[in-house]
Amino acid sequence: MDLRMLGTTFLLALREIRRHVLRSFLTTLGIIIGVAAVVTMVTLGNAATRSVEQSISNLGANLLTVRPGQGFGRGGGSFAPPFGLDDVATVRQQIGGVLHVAPQTSAAVIAVHEAQNWSTTVAGTTNDYFASSSLELESGRLFTEEEESAGKSVCVIGATITTNLFKQLDPLGRSLRLRDISCVVVGVLKKRGQAGFGPDQDDQVVMPIKAVMRRLTGRQDVGSFQVAVDKRFETKNVSAAITALLRERRNVAPGTDDNFNIFDAKQLSDTLAGTTRTMTTLLGAVAAVSLLVGGIGIMNIMLVSVTERTREIGIRLAIGALRREVLLQFLVEAITLSCLGGLIGLLVAFAATMGLAPLMRMSFEFDGSINLIAFGFSAAIGVVFGYFPARRAASMNPIDALRHE
């Protein structure tokens, strides 16, 4: 059996398929739907995973947020002492792999500028906050060292504040009033858009923490602090180091629960991405079942075709076709059918994902490996489900086959 024979057999198979266009199309429909479903599901699922990861990394992928109290939603029966600026300084000094540590203390205020007023949040922090949250300036500057250490009444404002309080005016150098203090705008932040989780970072007035402590909250405690972790370090390990340090500083007895919690965006991202990945696998598996059903459809039609073409098989055997040549002919036909179905399925999947991704607000990305796997699978189905009918054809007795009506 040489290559030329294989090529001729393939051409004969194409001719046979062309002779029964409608039937061939209906036969391959199962494969088309199966391949299209698998590829679409997996591609969209991967896109969903990416978009979850993306929206969490907007929050700051390597960001730890440390708060007093026990975890989310748990008030904690025992009193959890607040953090102080000394805790923040110690973490910055003693923990390895930390890029920025930004303390934060916030207060709800009504910001007023001339006749406009706007209900918003004041965040008291340091310049580290802009770096750790990857907030960028649209215009103006950040705080100076002097402003920070003296707790000067200056502020950097988010885009929402600019729009609502200053309208068309340039806010730089103008002052706005927060409760009974007045504060000069030194910088304006770029618009970021909703991150998906957490507070709207466009709708805040950022001031040096000492200014907020002294003039707005009147307390020396730090509500929470953010720790930006160097990408070369595992947030998990840094988180553990911080936990150990804070337990010691806060005198938490061994065996008792922490009286603070560390929120790790990376961990949440991993968990959510893991969940979407599981969903993707599940949907892909369901779609794969339809591919299997498609294979059975091919077998069914090939069996019908073998019966229908009994005389043809008889003629071929009589003029000297070997059994393995007849087997090959029907096998190649089945494989050609399923591969054609696979190809059409890939095209359908491509069109479907191109069309659906924008609707689902996800970015479309062509995934070569799943396309290859699905196509390989459809070819394999042709082999598996084509073999049985082909063997039936090859095992016919030429005399009986010729007599077949």
Next chain:
Amino acid sequence: MTESASTPLIELRGITKVFGTGAAAFQALRGVDLDIHEREFVAVMGASGSGKSTMMNILGCLDTPTSGSYRFRGFNVERLDQDERALLRRRYLGFVFQGFNLLARTTALENVELPLVYRGDTAVKRRERAMAALDQVGLAPWHDHTPGELSGGQQQRVAIARAIVTEPQVLLADEPTGNLDSERSVEIMELLSGLNRDRGMTVLMVTHEPDMAAFASTIVKFRDGQIASREAR
């Protein structure tokens, strides 16, 4: 070297064929001895059930005898396996059937090319040889017609072109004129005689009709699974 002195092309000795087993067993052939020489034109006659079709199937290497020996060009055919017999058919034998047995929805040219596909000829060579064979049966202009678009006589001529395209040594025709009117039948018979006479092809033909048998050089008559007579003309 005269025909009678040479080794026969086909040599049958004591061929029997039994279908079924036990009480239902039916003995189709009961000890057939037959020699056929190269370039002979043999007509096999006999009533239905006389064993002539079984005989043709064995001669065509489509079936194997229950006992006896069949030598073709000196080979013991009864010892060959299925694939070896297929190769023998491919190389030396051409078949013409009563029902034409052309592939439907397939052009005359493609039908004639079919045996060449299994010989592994290139597409160009297949086309060339198939056209030559169609030309021989006078159907070259109809090469792109499908069997449905051809008359019975034309279909049988396509079938003959398919049988001779490999230039076989022996042409086996099973009632080739059974489905044709007498005028077409004569045309087909003239074609077969021509192949026998001009190309030196050995022709074995089963027929009911004495008019058709008259074209043959030898007439073998079957009765009850045995040869009743063999007469040279």
